[in-house]
Amino acid sequence: MDAEVIVVGAGPAGLMLAGELRLAGVKTIVLERLAERTGESRGLGFTARTMEVFDQRGLLPRFGDVETSPVGHFGGLPVDFGVLDGAHQAAKTVPQSKTEEVLEAWALELGADLRRGHEVVKVLDGPDAVAVEVKGPNGVQTLRAPYLVGCDGGRSTIRKAAGFDFPGTAATLEMFIADVKGLDLDPAMTGSTYSGGMVMVGPLPDGVTRLVLCERGNPPKRRTTAPGYDEVVAGWKRVTGQDISAGEPIWVTAFGNATRQISEYRRGRVLLAGDAAHIHLPAGGQGMNTSVQDAVNLGWKLASVVRGKAPEALLDTYHEERHPVGRRLLMNTRAQGLLLLSGSEVQPLRDVLTELIRYEDVSRHLAGMVSGLEIRYELDGGRHPLLGRRMPHLELAGADFKASVPDLLHAGRGVLLDLTDNEVLRRRAAGWTDRVDIVTAEPHGLRADSPLAGTTAVLLRPDGHVAWAAPGSHGDLPMALERWFGPAR
Structure with missing residues (x-):
């Protein structure tokens, strides 16, 4: 191989x-x-x-x-x-x-x-x-x-x-994106609609302006090379009445609405x-x-x-x-x-x-x-409000360290958060320590209405999503560890 x-x-x-x-x-x-x-x-x-x-x-x-x-x-x-x-x-x-x-x-x-x-x-x-x-x-x-x-x-x-x-569905129209220097246009990041189409104008660093143009009735084309800025200039004029020919194009691309x-x-x-x-x-x-x-x-x-x-x-x-x-x-x-x-x-x-x-x-x-903050994976594991969701940002303090949840995930490993200093819990997870870090810590700044209120332990996958939490998850910790990390060593 x-x-x-x-x-x-x-x-x-x-x-x-x-x-x-x-x-x-x-x-x-x-x-x-x-x-x-x-x-x-x-x-x-x-x-x-x-x-x-x-x-x-x-x-x-x-x-x-x-x-x-x-x-x-x-x-x-x-x-x-x-x-x-x-x-x-x-x-x-x-x-x-x-x-x-x-x-x-x-x-x-x-x-x-x-x-x-x-x-x-x-x-x-x-x-x-x-x-x-x-x-x-x-x-x-x-x-x-x-x-x-x-x-x-x-x-x-x-x-x-x-x-x-x-x-x-195939594309029904063609749109343009162009990054251009030397233009002074009013920003329109949420789009401006005209009878002939829609445009967006976004200021970028170093004096660059992002242009997005959609002209109604402009069918998709089979292209082997990038479109010219002249096409954008002509379409922009037809839709808005503005002349942007004085701009200096950095790059131009065309795309469609295929889904x-x-x-x-x-x-x-x-x-x-x-x-x-x-x-x-x-x-x-x-x-x-x-x-x-x-x-x-x-x-x-x-x-x-x-x-x-x-x-x-x-x-x-x-x-x-x-x-x-x-x-x-x-x-x-x-x-x-x-x-x-x-x-x-x-x-x-x-x-x-x-x-x-x-x-x-x-x-x-x-x-x-x-x-993307709404994403919750459907995990068969119980009713804890965080199950399947990303673990919220949380500050933690242990016996000799302070860290946030993102800090614990830098290595791309699983993390078991023991929030009540539970020796039995840590012992049950000992067979997975080659893949999962066990962290004993207390959360700081936890609001009373937080979904973590009353939670004693949380198992995080390497992508930050909650795979198991106690209380509230069906099955015990070893079952969850084996489900997501394989058999104990």
């Missing part, structure tokens, strides 16, 4: 997955078709959930000073994300290029083998391994590994070669993550964030199976947990597309939703959907 896992694609999903695998010591090769990063940034910023993910791996400081904001939108209608409970707000204006730079450096530090300029041209899935034929600077070679993960985007070679079903999701996230030894698994209108900037979260859900599970710690059945939970998240993502982006891109015929619907959003429960629901 050339590696234990081969990852195809060095975008945010592939790089995040490589880092997660290397945290567990899995020999990982990342194959990327492009010889170098493009510097383009289709995605901007992170949702609050992705901020949590980066925090639990100690990555947030690498981004420098991150501007955050409680303001967001749903289909162009302003939503106050400040109604959500959480340690983090959404990060604004962090370009995807910076995210890729940070994740690449992290994965390489951990020992990932990143091979740029290497394009997969064929996939051969066998009973014991997956082989890929790769065209690189030195010709064609064959690489083999027990598992292959396609993180190679919406036009995924791996998805097509491995025969994944990709149902959904598709694979029927299964795993086919034997081949798995998909990120845009390879789901494509949709980039409404609310959710695509990159969902892709990173796919990788975090998959990484520790695949590592456990590869290292022989857990049975292969653990990989089935990747589909079980992330397919519903992807399905919900497609639902809300399609709804936002109707609000953003339709004409005057949907204005009554916009007016009704504008009224409803003034109710805090509605704002909380929509904000939780777009931010």
Whole structure:
């Protein structure tokens, strides 16, 4: 075997997955078709959930000073994300290029083998391994590994070669994104609708302006190269009446509103993550964030199976947990597309939703959907309010340390929080200490209405989600440990 896992694609999903695998010591090769990063940034910023993910791996400081904001939108209608409970707000204006730079450096530090300029041209899935034929600077070679993960985007070679079903709806229109210097336009981050279409204007650092243009009646085109800025200029003039020809384009891209999701996230030894698994209108900037979260859900599970710690059945939970998240993502982006891109015929619907959003429960629901903070995996384990959810940010103090919950997850291992200094509990978990850290500590600043009030112990998976809690979980601790971490050593 050339590696234990081969990852195809060095975008945010592939790089995040490589880092997660290397945290567990899995020999990982990342194959990327492009010889170098493009510097383009289709995605901007992170949702609050992705901020949590980066925090639990100690990555947030690498981004420098991150501007955050409680303001967001749903289909162009302003939503106050400040109604959500959480340690983090959404990060604004962090370009995807910076995210890729940070994740690449992290994965390489951990020992990932990143091979740029290497394009997969064929996939051969066998009973014991997956082989890929790769065209690189030195010709064609064959690489083999027990598992292959396609993180190679919406036009995924791996998805097509491995025969994944990709149902959904085809694009009905074409839109443009352009990053441009030298423009002085009023910001319109939630979108401005005109009779002929919709535009967004977002200020970025260093005097760059992000433009988004959708002209109604502009059908999708089969393109082999990026569109020219002249197309954006002409469309912008037709929709808004403004002349933006004086701008200096940095890059321009076209995209459509196709909506598709694979029927299964795993086919034997081949798995998909990120845009390879789901494509949709980039409404609310959710695509990159969902892709990173796919990788975090998959990484520790695949590592456990590869290292022989857990049975292969653990990989089935990747589909079980992330397919519903992807399905919900497609639902809300399609709804936002109707609000953003339709004409005057949907204005009554916009007016009704504008009224409803003034109710805090509605704002909380929509904000939780777009931010990812609503995600709760359906675990068969009991009625504790945190079961299946991410563990809230919590400050802890032990006999000789102080730490937060994200600090405890930096190593990508499971964590058993003993909140009442229970020696019997720790003894029952002793057989899993090669995979799970046992931490005895008391929570600080716990509110009386916290879902942790009265909780005596919590088992965290490496992705930060609660797998078991006492009291309130069905079954005992060893059952939960074996379910998620394999048999005791």
